[in-house]
Amino acid sequence: MAVVEVRELVKHYDGGRVHAIDGVDLSAGDGEYLVLLGPSGCGKTTLLRTLAGLEVPTSGDVLIGGRVVTRLPPRARKIAMVFQSYALYPHKTVFANIIFPLRAQGVPPEERHRKVRWAAELLDIGPLLGRKPRQLSGGERQRVALARALVREPQVFLLDEPLSNLDAKLRASARDELKRFQAEIGTTTIYVTHDQVEAMGLGDRIVVLAAGKVRQVGPPVEVYDDPADTFVATFIGSPPMNLVTREGRLVGFRPEHLLPVEDVRSPDRVSVPLAVDRIEYLSGDRHVYGVASRIGEETRVVARLPATVDTPIAAGETHDFAVDARRLRFFDAETGLRAEPVRLEG
Amino acid sequence: MATRLADRAGLLAWLFLLPSVLYIVALVAVPFALAIAFALSDVSAGDPSYDYVGGRNFERVFDDPVFWRSLGNTFVFTGISMVLIVVLGKVLANILVADFRGKWLVRFLVLLPWTTPVALSSISWLWLLDSIYSPIDWVLRFFGFLGPGENLYWLGQPGLAMTSVIAVHVWRLTPLAAVIMMAGLVAIPRDIEEQAMVDGAGYWRRMFEIKIPLVLPVAAVAALFGAVFTFTDMAVVRVLTRGGPNDATQVLASWAFYRGIEGGDVGQGAAIALFLFPLLLAAAIAILRVVRRIEVW
Numbered sequence: 001m002a003v004v005e006v007r008e009l010v011k012h013y014d015g016g017r018v019h020a021i022d023g024v025d026l027s028a029g030d031g032e033y034l035v036l037l038g039p040s041g042c043g044k045t046t047l048l049r050t051l052a053g054l055e056v057p058t059s060g061d062v063l064i065g066g067r068v069v070t071r072l073p074p075r076a077r078k079i080a081m082v083f084q085s086y087a088l089y090p091h092k093t094v095f096a097n098i099i100f101p102l103r104a105q106g107v108p109p110e111e112r113h114r115k116v117r118w119a120a121e122l123l124d125i126g127p128l129l130g131r132k133p134r135q136l137s138g139g140e141r142q143r144v145a146l147a148r149a150l151v152r153e154p155q156v157f158l159l160d161e162p163l164s165n166l167d168a169k170l171r172a173s174a175r176d177e178l179k180r181f182q183a184e185i186g187t188t189t190i191y192v193t194h195d196q197v198e199a200m201g202l203g204d205r206i207v208v209l210a211a212g213k214v215r216q217v218g219p220p221v222e223v224y225d226d227p228a229d230t231f232v233a234t235f236i237g238s239p240p241m242n243l244v245t246r247e248g249r250l251v252g253f254r255p256e257h258l259l260p261v262e263d264v265r266s267p268d269r270v271s272v273p274l275a276v277d278r279i280e281y282l283s284g285d286r287h288v289y290g291v292a293s294r295i296g297e298e299t300r301v302v303a304r305l306p307a308t309v310d311t312p313i314a315a316g317e318t319h320d321f322a323v324d325a326r327r328l329r330f331f332d333a334e335t336g337l338r339a340e341p342v343r344l345e346g
Numbered sequence: 347m348a349t350r351l352a353d354r355a356g357l358l359a360w361l362f363l364l365p366s367v368l369y370i371v372a373l374v375a376v377p378f379a380l381a382i383a384f385a386l387s388d389v390s391a392g393d394p395s396y397d398y399v400g401g402r403n404f405e406r407v408f409d410d411p412v413f414w415r416s417l418g419n420t421f422v423f424t425g426i427s428m429v430l431i432v433v434l435g436k437v438l439a440n441i442l443v444a445d446f447r448g449k450w451l452v453r454f455l456v457l458l459p460w461t462t463p464v465a466l467s468s469i470s471w472l473w474l475l476d477s478i479y480s481p482i483d484w485v486l487r488f489f490g491f492l493g494p495g496e497n498l499y500w501l502g503q504p505g506l507a508m509t510s511v512i513a514v515h516v517w518r519l520t521p522l523a524a525v526i527m528m529a530g531l532v533a534i535p536r537d538i539e540e541q542a543m544v545d546g547a548g549y550w551r552r553m554f555e556i557k558i559p560l561v562l563p564v565a566a567v568a569a570l571f572g573a574v575f576t577f578t579d580m581a582v583v584r585v586l587t588r589g590g591p592n593d594a595t596q597v598l599a600s601w602a603f604y605r606g607i608e609g610g611d612v613g614q615g616a617a618i619a620l621f622l623f624p625l626l627l628a629a630a631i632a633i634l635r636v637v638r639r640i641e642v643w
Binding site for chain 2: 085
């Protein structure tokens with residue numbers, strides 16, 4: 001059953017000059033972890049705010065738990081939201097922060113205290129209850145914000161880039177914590193991020209957005225391996241998918257599939273001579289930059305060689321690379337959309 | 347290479363501070379010292395020669411019932427004005443930050459009382475509160491609250507006169523408090539307010555549990571300004587009632603003026619005016635301590 005659903009959602013600003021959301025249809029199932037991924041300005045935060053009831057859509061509908069809530073204020077929606085800044089109330093203690101939504105809902109006092117203790121225990125913040133937000137570290141703030149969202153026992157969690165305020169080291173552990181937390185609670189979660197690593201790591205499904213439109217929806221593997229268009233192909237993956245023009249089409253292949261010819265075991269391979277001009281060593285991998293020929297028009301591409309490939313390659317020489325033909329993806333050169341595969345010789 | 351003046355930070359600091367130091371010495375420290383000196387002398391308009399008389403001026407001031415009355419009035423005037431200024435300032439601040447059609451006109455009108463010179467605006471209030479031709483009385487008469495030919499004599503009755511003085515003063519100072527508190531309201535992150543909405547809080551809960559506590563330090567600053575401006579103000583009193591009727595609206599500042607300047611007894615005027623100082627000092631310290639104790643962030 002779809003817990004959250006949006007139908008033909010449109011949000012215009014400035015009298016229609018800015019199309020923040022341009023006709024989006026989506027649904028998130030019970031207990032699903034849905035990640036909205038896109039570059040800044042793609043409309044992902046506006047979409048989340050519309051789900052929360054902080055924005056009223058220009059047209060279209062939002063359904064939560066099967067009920068149309070488009071015109072309802074946030075408090076009538078059974079949602080909990082965690083903002084990028086965590087938005088803890090600075091003048092209230094951690095305890096008062098967590099209990100605030102319960103008081104606002106008019107939950108009886110004993111019930112409130114029981115729920116706060118439960119949330120504090122679950123997130124391991126019991127010793128922090130008497131502190132003020134300014135006395136907490138970034139990771140502690142996140143947990144307090146989650147506890148405050150949790151006590152409402154919402155139908156949906158809406159998370160707006162909750163990791164972007166943390167430093168890189170903390171981010172990895174906080175990401176892991178978020179995932180385990182959601183698995184334990186089992187509440188439908190909609191998570192906004194511009195970071196593809198977070199999206200791939202957290203999402204059951206990823207919604208790739210650009211310019212207010214949905215480009216692709218699917219599990220991380222599908223979005224990565226079978227991008228719906230060149231935008232998704234180049235937005236996801238680091239380095240992004242290589243695209244080479246050939247006879248009105250674009251031939252795409254991921255950098256990790258462009259390998260020295262002797263390392264491509266498949267008999268069905270397409271050879272790509274690569275004029276190497278630069279090599280980078282990044283965490284054990286070798287990123288080889290160069291100009292690819294034969295597979296299409298000469299184009300600068302990247303190959304990512306795992307540490308297990310030890311073929312000697314030097315800048316300045318042309319080396320024979322190849323791609324497993326099953327790994328090639330084809331796109332229409334004009335629309336950028338996926339096209340029928342063609343057989344390449346080579 | 348030789349050091350240039352621009353490299354000598356210590357010297358530059360003194361150089362840049364000098365104008366404000368001179369300003370404070372000339373316009374604050376010197377008059378303050380003069381006030382103390384005059385308060386201990388028998389200098390008067392008729393006999394400007396300086397003779398030290400010790401605490402005699404203070405003894406005479408303490409024996410004067412008008413002084414005690416002025417002191418009490420000053421506290422009433424300041425206390426009531428301060429509360430009204432802060433509360434109304436908060437309400438007006440909400441209007442100033444709100445987004446609606448024609449807001450520029452409303453903002454302009456809100457700020458008008460503060461930007462109008464006090465002498466001018468007080469005179470127009472003098473007409474509005476006129477004993478016989480007061481337009482306020484016309485309105486009251488029209489709605490039947492006053493009988494034909496009846497008048498309230500706004501400035502002629504002790505209670506009403508104080509009410510009028512306070513009302514005009516509040517009308518004048520509220521815009522300033524509103525602008526100060528608007529700065530405080532604007533400084534509240536939007537996330538915090540939206541979080542409260544998502545958390546299920548209605549308008550009044552957001553107002554009293556989130557916005558007001560967060561704006562409190564700024565409100566305290568507005569209150570400090572309000573108190574200082576009210577405590578030392580005599581313009582409204584001077585124009586509207588000249589302290590009357592029967593000294594019912596006499597405040598320390600106006601009484602010092604009438605005694606020292608109009609009455610020519612400079613020594614006594616200075617002694618009365620000195621009473622403003624400890625009270626202002628106490629008010630400033632008290633409010634600054636409140637601000638520090640709240641320490642929101």
